[in-house]
Amino acid sequence: MAKVEQKGHTLSRERLVDFLRELLLIRRFEEKVEERFRAGDLSGFLHVSLGQEAIAVGVCRALDGSDVVASTHRAHAHALALGMHPNELMAELYGKVEGCSRGYGGSMHLYDVARGLIGSNAVVGGGLPSITGSALAFKLRGEPRVAVAFLGDGATNIGTFHESLNLAQLWGVPAVFVCENNGYAESTPAWQQLPITDLAKRAVAFGMHSITVDGQDVEAVYHAAQRAMKHARDGKGPVFLLANTHRLTGHYVGDPQVYRSREELREARETQDPLEKLRARLELPGEEWDELEHEVAVLVQASVDFALNGTDPRPEDALENVYA
Amino acid sequence: MAKVEQKGHTLSRERLVDFLRELLLIRRFEEKVEERFRAGDLSGFLHVSLGQEAIAVGVCRALDGSDVVASTHRAHAHALALGMHPNELMAELYGKVEGCSRGYGGSMHLYDVARGLIGSNAVVGGGLPSITGSALAFKLRGEPRVAVAFLGDGATNIGTFHESLNLAQLWGVPAVFVCENNGYAESTPAWQQLPITDLAKRAVAFGMHSITVDGQDVEAVYHAAQRAMKHARDGKGPVFLLANTHRLTGHYVGDPQVYRSREELREARETQDPLEKLRARLELPGEEWDELEHEVAVLVQASVDFALNGTDPRPEDALENVYA
Amino acid sequence: MVTMTYREAVRDAMAQAMRADPDVFVMGEDIAEMGGSMGVTQGMLEEFGPERVRNTPISEMAIVGAGIGAAMQGMRPIVEIMYEDFTTLAMEQIVNQAAKHRYMSGGQLSVPLTIRTQGGAGWSPGAQHAQQVEAWFCHVPGLKVVYPSTPADARALLWSSIYDDNCVLFFEHRLLYPLKGEVPDELEPLELGSARVHREGEDVTVVAIGRLVHEALKAAEAAEAEGISVEVLDPRTLLPLDEDALVRSVRKTSRCVVAHEAVVRMGFGAEIAAVVQERAFDHLDAPVERVGAKFCPVPFAPVMEQWVVPHMEDVLAAIRRTVGRE
Amino acid sequence: MVTMTYREAVRDAMAQAMRADPDVFVMGEDIAEMGGSMGVTQGMLEEFGPERVRNTPISEMAIVGAGIGAAMQGMRPIVEIMYEDFTTLAMEQIVNQAAKHRYMSGGQLSVPLTIRTQGGAGWSPGAQHAQQVEAWFCHVPGLKVVYPSTPADARALLWSSIYDDNCVLFFEHRLLYPLKGEVPDELEPLELGSARVHREGEDVTVVAIGRLVHEALKAAEAAEAEGISVEVLDPRTLLPLDEDALVRSVRKTSRCVVAHEAVVRMGFGAEIAAVVQERAFDHLDAPVERVGAKFCPVPFAPVMEQWVVPHMEDVLAAIRRTVGRE
Ligand SMILES: Cc1ncc(C[n+]2csc(CCOP(=O)(O)OP(=O)(O)O)c2C)c(N)n1
Ligand SMILES: Cc1ncc(C[n+]2csc(CCOP(=O)(O)OP(=O)(O)O)c2C)c(N)n1
Ligand SMILES: [Mg+2]
C-alpha cells in the first residue's frame, strides 16, 4: 500500500531551477507576509507555509490546466504554485478589490477559479467533500480532469476526512488527497492528536491507493504527484498522497510557539529546508542564486506596492455576491 | 490485526442452554413485535434483530454488571440481552408509563441506566462518541468498567465512527465497538455503500486492536467479546469487534424488501439462523425445546398483556424531563 | 390541470428536470432500489439509471459536500437528506461552505445545489426523527429556504430550486406526501420568494407553513362559522421572505396569527412576528399570536406527541384570542 | 471586589470548579500547552495536569460527544469549541444527543455538559470565523444558552453552567476577552435565566447581548446627551429567557430596541421582538427595532466588515427611530 518514493534525479536542471524559483518566490512572499503582519499592515488570521513549499510546487506542477484544487487555511503557497500572480494574492491579504477574492475572502479564503483554485478553507476538512464531488462531476461527464485536496495531518482526525475519502473510493472518482504531514495541528504535536505514526494507514480503511513521499524533496513530490494524477486520471480511483514535511515557523503569524523548543525548531530549519536541499543538489552558483533572489524580491515588493495602491471596497459592496 | 475467532466448545451445556433460551426469547419477542405492528397496535419506527440475536447475547453475557452500553435503532435484542424485562420493553413500544423510557423514548430510544443501557440511538453513529466519553470517565476515575457501543456496517461510513474510534484509541480508553455487519444499510447492500469488503480494515486507520467473529455462533461471539472486554478492562485500549451476521428480515417492520431477492433471504434463513445452529449443536431433545418455547411464549405474551394494561402518560407529561 | 399527490409532485419536478438536463442528478441514502425512505424517488432508478439516481453510504457531510463540489463544477445536484433531523450532521457543509463560497470568492463560484429533506411528527417516530428545523437556515445569508404545502407549489418550487444558482434547502412534510391536489398540465416555474394567499379574509391573517397551512385552512372554516373572516397566507419560501405580501395582508386585517409545527421559541414565527409588528405596527389591533409545538423534544408516546404539536384547534384558539382583544 | 478581565473571569470559574471538584475537567483543541487559541486556559495545564486539561484532535463531534458520555457518567466536563462557527460540526451531538437524552430516557439520565465557545467579527478573520450562531440553540428544548457580557457575569454564569445538570452552550465574544471589570472576591453562583439591568432609563429599553451590551451602553450615554433616557438590559441567559424582566422594562419605557451582532433575520432579536410585542402590546408606543449584522456572510476586508456588524451608532440610530415615532 504505502511506498516511500525514492528521490529520482530525472528532471532537467532547467526544470529544477524553475522549481527553485517557485520555491523561493513562495518563501520570500511568506516572509513578506510575516513582515507586513508585524508591521501592522495586515489584519485577520494568517498561516504561512515556510518549510512546506516543496509540496505545493511539486504537486501543482504535476497538474493539468483543467484540474481543480481545494486548499486549507495554509493556502498562499498553493495559490502561488497554481500560478496566481503575487499581486492578486497580496491584494487579497490587504482586503483590496484587486485581490483574488476581491477582498471578500482573505488569507484563508483564496479563490482563482480560472486557474483551478476552487477555494481554500478555514474549516479543517471543510473542502474535502467538495473535492470528492468535483471529481464525481468529472467522472459523470467523462472529463479527464482530477480534483485535488490539500489537507494537514490534523485534518485526518475529522469526520469529513473519513466520509470524503470513503465516498471517493467507493465511487472511484478521480481525486487526489494530498496530506501535508508537518507533525503539528496548531500547537498539538502528533503524539497528542494521532493514534498512529504512519498516516498512510488512514488510507487502508478505504482500500485507497496511497503513496508516501518526502515532502522536503520537490522533485520526489513532483514524481509522486504525477503518478497520483495519472492513477486518478486513468480511472483507477482516488489516491492518498502523504507528504511528510516540517513547519519551519509558527502555526499562525505571531505564534509565540510556547509549545515547542527552540532547539527542535532550529534543527528543523537547519536540516529540513526544501530550498536549501534543492539549492545544494543543484550546486547553484552564488551568482545564479542572487539573480533568482533579485527576481523574486522584485516580484514580492511589487505585490506589496500593488496591494497598497489597490482599491478598498465600498462598505456597501458587502451586500453583493451573497446570492447569484 | 484481524483474527477470525474459531468456534470453541468450551462452555457447559447448561450455559449454552441458557444462551439458547435468551436467543429464543429475543426471537419470539421480535416476532411478536412484527405481529403487533401488523395488527396496528404499535406506532413509530420498529427495527427488529431477527438473525442477529447471537451478537446481542454473546456480547452482553460477557459484560460486567457495571459496564455500559449504547445501542442503535435496532435495539430490542440488546436491551433484552442486558436483562431488561420484556414487560418494560413491550410497554415502551406501546408508549406506556411502565416502559423502560416511560413512554418518552420508543423503540429507537431504549434506556435502562440501572442495567447499563445508556441509550439506543436513532441517529446512525450518534451513540459512539458518548461511549468514548463514558470510557474516558471510567479511565479518569480508575474504575474497572468498559463502555460498549453497538453499530452496524452502514455506521462505519459516518464521520462520528471515525472520530470516536480515533479518539478512543488515542486516549487508550476502555471501550469496545461491536460492529454488527449484516451486509445492508436499510436497502443498500455492502457493495453500494462500502469501498472495502473486510471491515476489520476500518480499525487499521486508528491502530486499534480488532477481532472478527462469526456473529451467528453465539459461543464464538461470547468468547470473542470476553477477550475484547478483558483487553479493554486491562487498560490495553479499545477494541473493534467485528461480528459478521445476517438480517433475516426487512430493515424495518413492514419493509417490502424490494431490493433483495426472495432466494437470498430464503437461503439466509435456512443456513444462517443462529438459533438453529445452536440448537443443532446442542442436539436438544424436542421436549426440552418445547419447554423453552413454552417458557418464552408465556413471557412474551405476558409482556403484551402488561403493555396493554399499562398506563398512558397524560398529554401534559410531555413537558416533564426536558430539563433536570 | 392534473391531480397528483405531494409525493408525486416532488418526484415529477425532479424527473422533468432530469429528462431535460443531464446536469441534474439525485443522490441520497436508499433512494435507488428502495425509492427513498418515503418513496419519493420510486421508479427513478429505472428511468435514469444508477449513475443519476445514486445510493450513498450513510455520510451526510460527504453527500452534501459532494453535492457542493458537483454544483461548483456546474452540475445541478439534488441531495436527499433522509430526515431533517440529520441536517445537523451536514450543518457545517451547508452553513460554512454551500452558503458562503459565492461570497468568499467575490462572486467567482456558484453552488446551485438543492437539498431536499423531510420530517415532522404525527407518526410517533420519537425525538430524533420528528423535529422541524427550518428556522435555523433562515438565519444564514447565502441560503434559500423553501417549504411547500401543496402539490402544485411543491412541483413548481422544486423546479425553481433546482434551477436557482444558490443552495436551496427544500423542506417537505412527511404527513403531506399522500395529499392530493391539482397541478397545471405543464410545469410552470415559480419565483422563489413569493407568498401564496390560500384564502382571503378580513379579520385575521394566519401566516402558516407546511402542514400547518392545512390546519389553518380548517381553522379558518371553523372560524367563519363563528363569523370571523380569516385570510390564510403561506410564504412558501421562508428565505427570501415575501415581506410585502404578509405586511399587505396584515395591514388589511389588523390581526395576525403565525403557525408552524416547530417549537415556538426562536421558531420561524418569531421572525414573522418581528417583521409584522415592525412594518404593520400602526395597523395591528392585537399582538401577533404564535402557534407551534410546545417546548420539549417530540415525545414518543402518541398521546403526548399529539398534544405537543399544533393542530387546527390550536390555530383556531389563537384566532379567537386575537379577535377577542380590542 | 477585584478587577479582572473577561478572559481571566472565564478561566477563574473553571479553575475554581476544578479545584473544588475532581469531576470537572476541560478538553478542546490546543487548550493545554498553548492555553487555547484565545489564551483562556493559559496556565491551567500547569496547575491541573494533562489528564484534566486535555488537548484533543480536531474532532468536534467526538469531543462534544465524549463530553456527553463523561457527563452521563456523572462528571462535569467543559468542552471548548475553538470558534462557534465549528459548532456546526457538533450540531448533531448537541441537538440530537445532549439536549435529548434526559427526555428520551424519561428522566433517567442527565448530561451536565458545558460547551464553551467564542466568536465574533471585528478582527477580519473572514466568513468562517466570525459568525454569531447563538440563536439556533435557543430553538432547541433541552439546551440552555448563556452569553455573558461582563467579567462578573462570565465568571458567575460559567460556574452555574458547570453545575447545571443540563447541557449549556456558553458563548463568549472574542473582542470582550481583554475587557476589565469588577467581580466579587468570592465567586457567587448566578441563577441561569435572570436578566441584568445595566442601566435604568425611562424612554427606551435596549435589550442587548454580548458585545452589543457595551455598544448599547455607549449609545445610551449619547442618547442621554440628547435628552433620551435609555434602560439597558442584558438577558445574559438566552434560554431560558427572563421574559418577565424584559416585559417589565418595556411596560415601563414603552419602547424597545434589541441588539446583537448576529444577522437580524431569524436572529435572537426576532424572539425578543415576538415576546415583547405579545406581552407588552398595549404598552408599546413604537415597534420593536432590531439591530444586528447586515444580511451577508462576514466579509474579510475590514472596511466591509466594520460596516456589516453593528456598532454604537446603529444602536443610537435605532433609539432615535423608536423615540421619533408617536
Ligand atoms: C473544524 C476546525 N476545527 C478547528 C479549527 C482551528 N484550526 C485551524 S488550523 C488547525 C490545525 C490544523 O492542523 P493540520 O490539519 O495539521 O494543518 P497545519 O496547520 O498543520 O497545516 C486548527 C485546529 C478549524 N479551523 N477548523
Ligand atoms: C445519520 C443517519 N442517517 C440516516 C439514518 C436512516 N437510517 C436508519 S437505519 C439506517 C441503516 C443503518 O445501517 P447499519 O448501520 O448497517 O445498521 P442495520 O440497520 O443494518 O442494523 C439508516 C440509513 C439515520 N438513522 N441516521
Ligand atoms: Mg499539521
Ligand SMILES: [Mg+2]
Ligand atoms: Mg447493516
